[in-house]
Amino acid sequence: MKRFFLSDLLAGLLFSLLGFYILFEIAYFPVDEGNIPGPRYWPRLIALGLILFGLWLAGSKIYSRRMTAIKPNLHHPHQRQVLTILVMTIFYILLWSLFGFFIPTVLFLLGTMFVLFPFQPKQKVRGSIRISIYSLLIALFVYGSFYLGLHVPLN
Amino acid sequence: MDAILQAFVSLFQISNLLMLLAGVFLGMLIGALPGLTATMGVAIFTPLTFFAPPEQGLCLLLGIYTAAMFGGAISAILINTPGTPAAIATTLDGYPMAKKGEAGLALGLSALGSAGGGLFSVLVLALIAFPMARFALQFGPAEFFSLAVFGLSMMIAVSGGSIMKGLLLGLLGLFLATIGIDPIHGFNRFTFGIKELVGGVSFIPILVGLFGMSEVLNRILEGSLQDKVLRSKLGRVFPTKAEIKRVTPAFWLSSVIGVIVGVIPAAGGDIASLISWEQAKRFSKKKEEFGKGSMEGLVAAETANNAVIGGEMATMLTLGIPGDAVTAILIGSLMMWGLKPGPLLFQDHIDLVYQIIAILTVATLFSLVISLYRIQTLGKWILKLPDYILNPLVLLLCLVGSYAINNSLFDVWIMFGFGVLGFVFRKLKFPLGPIVLGLILGSMAEANLRRFLILADGNWFQFVFHPIALTLFVLSSLALLSSFKKAPSL
Known part of the structure; x- marks a missing residue:
């Protein structure tokens, strides 16, 4: 049986947030000159990937509706x-x-x-x-x- | 030929031999202890080698790597717990043999299989590395970018579990590689005014944290395994002629499979040994014995997990692409000494390539001798080392080792941060391999993509005119698509 975790949902959202943060940060980097890719080009691709796959991971957990959380047991x-x-x-x-x-x-x-x-x-x-x-x-x-x-x- | 002989002669200097022996001894110890992997061992001891010449450093690290593969079989056979992930398949027949009272023979066969597989792969490395490097000299930015994508996609495809998690960690590794000065324009990115980040994040503390500290925390969480130590006598170690004859076909089959799997980026010893075990079973006349203490099954698993070493080294040295996490760390070590793996290494530092071949050969032979003649003492001694000494010692070595690279406590904090992160990722079933590969391949991928786009006037379609790059893109897509199909969950 497939097991899905609430922690995956949170992890997916955190990775997406990291992607949005990178997009925000690179807005202050020098712009690309014509067809010459500048310092923001590669981080932008990474950020888009993080947002897309992060939301995908989070979304798939919501869609599955079979979430269980890993609860830390500090008494152990x-x-x-x-x-x-x-x-x-x-x-x-x-x-x-x-x-x-x-x-x-x-x-x-x-x-x-x-x-x-x-x-x-x-x-x-x-x-x-x-x-x-x-x-x-x-x-x-x-x-x-x-x-x-x-x-x-x-x- | 003279150059290879020269490499062997220089290896027999007392300082090199001592480092190699220390590496082999440590590797056996690390490999045999459940929870401590070859990756962790190489990561922890890498900072120490920073102070030694490359040849001595390689003796220590390659000694650890080679011997850990041998050592992994000890706990797999004696307590049914693989010392390293590459020894998973060893438990299938090794432990049943031990239960039948043939623990000594299982250890002896595994040592012989490991040595044979290791030596075969070194021979293949010596034969294929030079043609591979000559071929790679034709590579331009398009090919190097596609190679980085291929390496990353293979790591994600074989990392197991969720593909989406592998992709996300690969992207995280790529992001970490962007921190510092941008490779084309020299612009500072994501440094937050911290001067230690201007040159990029320190690679070794991240690896030590991810593979060293997080494994210690994992060991503590999962508790001690010492109560399970087999206390019975091990029995004879050396196989008879008839037994050797019986396992020979499985040995050759697994040697070839091991080398092929090793050449493929990111596919390591665990995959090679499982495939070999399956194939040896398919071709065996006594299929029914597999999983119940088959000598052929044991030899297949152990031969393959050592035969990957030469294949992985060939990919690492000729293309600069790590075969697995251990070779990723070795690339980091070579970079630390100012050496860049790739086709140019064969032009500028050919002596180093020969030295690596010599070190791997001698490390395999040392491991074999120690395994055959001291395995009974070693097995019992290693498995009795108490966790309350081992775990704090390893943790301290992670902390001090990270400090030693730049004499900076900033690196210690980086190691600590990634240790905690690695531990959390393990618990959430995120594969750690892609993050390392992303970190290593990130700057290569970015610099070559941007160079290519400058040459192609920003036109991605120009990749069509680079057949090698196009082939690698197709292979990457196929690897990811097939793993999407096979994965239990996204």
Whole structure:
């Protein structure tokens, strides 16, 4: 049985919107001179394609009338892990720009491993010690490889 | 002949050999771990090669690519989970063999089939690349534009699922390629005053995000597979003479199919192995064994997914068109070193072409030796690597690797953005291949279309007078039309 998703409808509309945005933006580009295609020529073709196919995707979902939405279930442990790691990554990049590479990296690894580690009820202390050691070792390895080995200024 | 020998001799310098061994080892690891693909591995390690000479960088990347194809069979056979998409067909007969207590033999046969297919395809690459490049030297703007359209249409046609989604992502890739200075007039487009965008969006961080970070997120979402690891003994690895004789016809058939599929832009190892498995079944005297632990089925699948490598390389090196996502990233790497794949590569950097042939040959042989002699240890060791270490490590490599290209946190944000976008697209069943191809082929398509239209005084009808271009347009239309017919939904 065919399955159609509400998310496809939204995605189709978003792609069409992107197409309209490109058309709006290229209105300020230099115009084509005679038969010589200018900077707006190619983006215009892309924009028309995005609008046409985006509306087609969205329209086909409306026409099918069999829409079901993919609902995020944030109570599911794996989905919560993904979301937590995404937030941690944002903070990590911000901390990296403020405090340099090494300490934020150790904290980031510690945090992500803490989220993903399968803790057993009576082994929390042992597990925490283990992930702390791994975090430090991996951070040292990456720092050593990139900064000392490849001379990438990780600051 | 001297040039090829010279390429082999230079490969045996200690620095090149070390890079190649590292690539093969990493490739085995990446290929064997379910969820980590050859594309992801090559994408993550590409930024590292920026600091090395092209020859060493290629040793690492081609080593990963070749060995990942071997490694993909390990988890496909032992836990019925293909390590890479190209190993999907391997599960059909590999896992039933493992269940029958022939896991070692399945791993041995898959390694031999992979090596044979890989070496056959390298030989074909050496034979066809030069005539293909000479032919491509006749190409003008019309032909290059039609070639870009052909590459894109093939990628959309074979990407599976919804054609409309493939088209939309292909267009998104083409749009991303327009960001920065326009190739003919030098006008700044879609840069929003951000100086980092003037030279165009960084290609590698986008790929690392789409194929590296999004796969890590996907792995976390889908949970651990380690509980399923087969813990029984693997048994003998080497096949007998009678067994080799039995699988030989399937081997030759799959080698040829693999190379042909590889030459076609965008058709990769997954398609080649499935077609080969089907064809081997059709010609086999023991059809009933297929899907229940047939040695012929296993060899057909594994030979074909390695035989595509030479075909894909031929298309990539001679025409500058990526055969799949991995070759798309390799094109990005070559560009990073100031080398432009295409017919001119055969005039200006012929030594590099020979080096690629040498690297692929030696990488295949290294992978074979490691597979045959260390496969038992490797299989068990690889499948025990805990997710809570692997996922943060890969994510960190994605972040640091993206930074290392230009020493810029802007690229890290780009990688992060496309990582999230790639993850969302995966969940919505959008194929990621077309976006990469659009990004790579975008500037080639635009520049050549505009050059052609300038020469043709704006007349699109002039394409009729370019038979190669016209043929490619017809083939593109046919590919899209046939996939519209076959697709389960638009």
